[in-house]
Amino acid sequence: MVGLGVSCWGMADLVVDRTRFDAYLEALVQAVGHADRRWPLEAYVTGLLLPGERKSVEPMAARIDPDHVSRAHQALHHFVASSPWDAGVVLRVAREYALEFLERQAPVAAWVVDETSFPKQGRHSVGVARQYCGALGKEANCQVAVSVSLANRSLSVPAGFRLYLPKAWAPDQERRQRAGVPPELAFQTKWKIALTLIEALLADDVPRAPVVADSTYGDPTAFREALTASGLRYVLGVKSDVTVWPPGLEPKRPQRKRASGRAPTRLKRDEDHKPVSVKRLAQTLPEDAWREVRWREGTKGVLASRFAALRVRPAHRDNERQEPRPHEWLLIEWQNGASEPSKYWLSTLHENVDVGELVGLAKLRWRIERDYQELKGELGLDHYEGRNWRGFHHHAVLCIAAYAFLAAERGRLSPPRAPTRLQALPLPSGFTPRGSPRAPRTP
Numbered sequence: 392m393v394g395l396g397v398s399c400w401g402m403a404d405l406v407v408d409r410t411r412f413d414a415y416l417e418a419l420v421q422a423v424g425h426a427d428r429r430w431p432l433e434a435y436v437t438g439l440l441l442p443g444e445r446k447s448v449e450p451m452a453a454r455i456d457p458d459h460v461s462r463a464h465q466a467l468h469h470f471v472a473s474s475p476w477d478a479g480v481v482l483r484v485a486r487e488y489a490l491e492f493l494e495r496q497a498p499v500a501a502w503v504v505d506e507t508s509f510p511k512q513g514r515h516s517v518g519v520a521r522q523y524c525g526a527l528g529k530e531a532n533c534q535v536a537v538s539v540s541l542a543n544r545s546l547s548v549p550a551g552f553r554l555y556l557p558k559a560w561a562p563d564q565e566r567r568q569r570a571g572v573p574p575e576l577a578f579q580t581k582w583k584i585a586l587t588l589i590e591a592l593l594a595d596d597v598p599r600a601p602v603v604a605d606s607t608y609g610d611p612t613a614f615r616e617a618l619t620a621s622g623l624r625y626v627l628g629v630k631s632d633v634t635v636w637p638p639g640l641e642p643k644r645p646q647r648k649r650a651s652g653r654a655p656t657r658l659k660r661d662e663d664h665k666p667v668s669v670k671r672l673a674q675t676l677p678e679d680a681w682r683e684v685r686w687r688e689g690t691k692g693v694l695a696s697r698f699a700a701l702r703v704r705p706a707h708r709d710n711e712r713q714e715p716r717p718h719e720w721l722l723i724e725w726q727n728g729a730s731e732p733s734k735y736w737l738s739t740l741h742e743n744v745d746v747g748e749l750v751g752l753a754k755l756r757w758r759i760e761r762d763y764q765e766l767k768g769e770l771g772l773d774h775y776e777g778r779n780w781r782g783f784h785h786h787a788v789l790c791i792a793a794y795a796f797l798a799a800e801r802g803r804l805s806p807p808r809a810p811t812r813l814q815a816l817p818l819p820s821g822f823t824p825r826g827s828p829r830a831p832r833t834p
Contacts, residue, residue, distance in 0.1 A: 411800075412796065415488060415796050416432070416433050416436065418484050418488065419432055419436065419481060419484060419485070419792055420432050420433070421484075422476075422477075422480045422481045422484045423474075423476040423477075423480075423481060424476055424477070424480075425474075425476070428470060428474060428476060430466065431466050431467055431469070431470035431471075431474075432470070432789075434451075434456075434466070434467060435451070435467055435470060435471060435789050436789055436792060436793050436796075437455065438451030438452075438454060438455050438467070439451070439770050439771055439789065440770070440793050440796075440797075441454050441455075445771065445774055446770060446771020446774045446790075447771065447774045447775060447776045448464055448467045448468045448471065448776070449464050451467060452464035452467055455467075468777075470785075471775075471777070471782050471786050471789070472777045472779060472781065472782035472785070473781070473782075474785075475781075476785070478781075478785055478787075478788040479591075479788075481788050481789070481792060482549075482550070482551070482552065482788045482791060482792070483595065485548075485788075485791055485792040485795035485796075486541070486548060486549075486550045486597075486795065488795055488796070488799055489541075489546075489548040489795035489796075489798045489799045489802070490541060490548070490550075490597075490598075491799070491802075492546070492798070492799040492800075492801075492802025492803060493541065493543060493545075493546040493547075493548065493798065493799075493802055495802055495803075496543060496545040496546055496802055497543040497544060497545060498543065498598065498600075499541050499542070499543060499597075499598045499599075499600045500542060500543040500544065500600055500601075500752065500755065501541075501542050501543075501600050501601050501602070501603040501626075501755050502539055502541060502542075502550075502589065502592065502597075502599075502600050502601070502602045502603070502623075503539065503540045503541075503542050503547070503602075503603045503604070503755060503756055503758070503759045504537070504538070504539050504585045504588075504589075504602060504603070504604035504608050505537075505538055505540065505604070505605075505756060505759045505760075505763075506525065506535055506536060506537050506538065506555070506581060506607070507525065507526070507535070507536055507538065507763045507767075508523075508524040508525045508526045508527075508533045508534065508535045508536075509526070509533055509534040509535075509536075509773045510524055510526055510527055510531055510532065510533045511532055511533055511534055512532065513532075514532075515566070515569070515570070515778050516534065516570070516777075516778040516783075517534070517554065517556075517560075517571070517572060517778060517779055517780045517783055518534045518535070518554045518555060518556050518557065518560060518570075518783075519532060519533065519534055520533075520557035520559055520560070522557060523535075526773075534554060534555075534783070535554075535555045535581075536552060536553060536554045536555060536787065537552075537553055537554075537555055537584040537585050537588065538551060538552045538553075538588070538759075539551040539585060539588045539592060540758075540759050540762065541597065541598075541600070542603075542755055542758045544687075544751070544755070544758075545802075546758075546798055546801060546802055547758040547759060547761075547762055547798070548762070548791070548794065548795050548798045549762065549766075549791045549794075550592060550597065551588030551589070551591060551592060552784070552787055552788065552791065553584055553587070553588060553784070554780070554783055554784065555579075555581055555584060556572065556576065556578060556579070557578075558578055560572070560578075561577060561578035569778075570778055570779050570780055571779040571780045571781055572780050573780065580611075581607055581608065582607070582608045582611050582613075582614040585604070585608055585614070586614060586617055589602065589618070589621070589623070590621070593621060593623075599622075599623065601623070601624040601625055601738075601740060601752060602618055602623050602624070602625040602626075602627070603625070603626050603627070603752055603753065603755055603756060604625075604627050604628065604756075605627075605628040605756065606627075606628040606629050606630050606735075607628075608627060608628075609625075609627025609628045609629045609736070609737060610628075610629055610630055610633065612705070612707040612708070614627075615627060615705075615737065615739075619739060624738070624739045624740055625737075625738060625739055626722070626736055626737075626738040626740065626749065626752045626753050627736060627737055627738070628734060628735065628736050628753075629669065629735050629736065629737050630735070631668060631669060631670035631732070632668050632669075632670065633668065633669050633705070633735070633737075634667060634668055634669070634705075634706040634707065635666055635667065635668075635669055635672065635703040635704060635705055635706050635721060636666050636703060636704040636706050636715070637666075637667060637672055637701075637703060638701050638702055638703060640664075640666075640704075641704055641715045642658035642659060642660050642664075642666075642706070642709050642710065642715055643658065643659040643660065643661075643664060644658065644659075645657060645658065645659060645713075657710060657711060657712065657713060658709055658710055658712055658713065658714075658715060659710065660710050666706035666709075669721060669723065669735045670732060670735075672703070672721070673699065673723045673725065673731075673732045673735070674731070674732075676699055676701075676723075680699045680701070681697045681698065681699050681725065682697065682698060682699075682746065683695055683696070683697055683698075684696065684697075684698050684746060684747055684750045686747070686750050686751050687751075687754070687757075694754075696724050696725075696726050696727070697724070697725050697726065697727060698722060698724055698725075698746060698750055699722075699723045699725070700720055700721070700722050700723075700746045700749060701720070701721055702718045702719070702720065702721075702742070703718065703719060703720075703721045704716050704717070704718055705719060717739075718742075719737050719738060719739055720736075720737065720738040720739075720740060720744070720749060721735065721736070721737060722735070722736040722737075722738060722746075722749055722750065722753055723735055723736075734753075736749075736753045738752075738753075740752070762794070765794065766790055766791070766794055770790045770793050770794055771790060772786075772787060772790040775787075
């Protein structure tokens with residue numbers, strides 16, 4: 392058994408067993424479904440793990456096989472951009488591999504819905520449009536992908552990933568065809584994409600956990616209702632203008648006014664009896680409703696803030712319903728010294744949940760932000776230079792597969808340590824450069 396000395400995420404004492412890495416590559420090879428894809432699969436995943444500033448095809452080809460760069464480039468480019476293997480199957484293998492070690496640390500605490508953006512020039516790369524770009528913190532020309540990650544307080548790994556196709560792309564058949572967008576793919580909002588990814592995880596019988604997301608996903612009532620219908624609890628951010636019925640209040644029940652005629656069935660509200668915005672409700676809470684909660688140790692010390700948690704009924708269009716919406720938790724964050732609350736969440740966690748647990752889940756999205764920092768900064772998630780749908784998703788899934796292996800290696804440690812950087816990973820045993828007489832052709 393040969394050990395690979397690896398300092399991944401700053402863990403100098405981590406030794407990756409080469410047999411484990413080879414076995415993982417073998418599982419991925421089986422997932423791409425064709426023997427002739429073995430070499431480019433091994434080369435691509437290894438290239439992502441090797442040091443280097445760029446993880447696009449040409450620089451990786453130069454690192455993998457410096458004596459035959461052109462042929463290696465051709466093989467890798469065809470594999471990622473054109474070869475018809477199923478990215479979903481590869482992602483499933485990577486997810487299951489990482490999940491085993493994630494659960495060794497602790498059960499899955501949340502399914503975290505998030506998105507990541509890729510600034511782009513021009514208009515031909517698939518899904519590019521002028522839209523809010525989180526990577527830049529402003530509206531810009533970019534691609535945006537939606538993901539669902541499995542997470543606990545120690546580890547996390549993306550389990551579903553799909554590009555958001557903006558409205559401008561949906562009817563543009565010429566541009567769609569040029570970028571290889573599946574013809575059956577219609578426009579979907581981000582929350583509907585997230586719901587599709589969640590439904591796939593449910594179909595795969597992934598261990599269930601509360602869904603956590605920001606207000607992009609929490610604001611649409613239909614998203615929250617769909618999660619509840621699927622049997623999933625949630626902790627979802629909402630905007631300050633979302634309306635609720637304060638504790639002890641609910642819409643009026645319909646009352647028959649006449650002895651004859653059809654009895655009214657819908658709930659009622661009026662000027663003297665109506666719901667309030669979560670911001671307005673927060674501003675009316677007494678001082679003793681707030682408590683300081685510490686949720687984790689950050690790089691600059693313990694992270695803490697003031698929170699209030701109360702039971703309310705969401706009020707969205709309930710005057711069109713026959714029954715009030717069920718009670719949920721409203722969690723509010725109001726930082727010390729701030730002039731108004733900063734964040735709000737609605738949650739269907741059980742009624743006697745500890746407020747600290749509620750806050751911990753609401754704040755768990757930091758793990759996914761850290762994942763994307765590593766995926767982009769070290770594994771080249773944002774380095775793909777192709778323009779088509781298949782290539783974008785193939786590259787992303789292979790980056791996630793490389794990350795899943797490293798997450799699993801972290802999971803072998805107790806406790807795992809925070810990631811900082813990656814260092815060189817030797818080529819797998821039996822790896823054959825493209826220029827070798829034993830090198831396979833690429834399908």
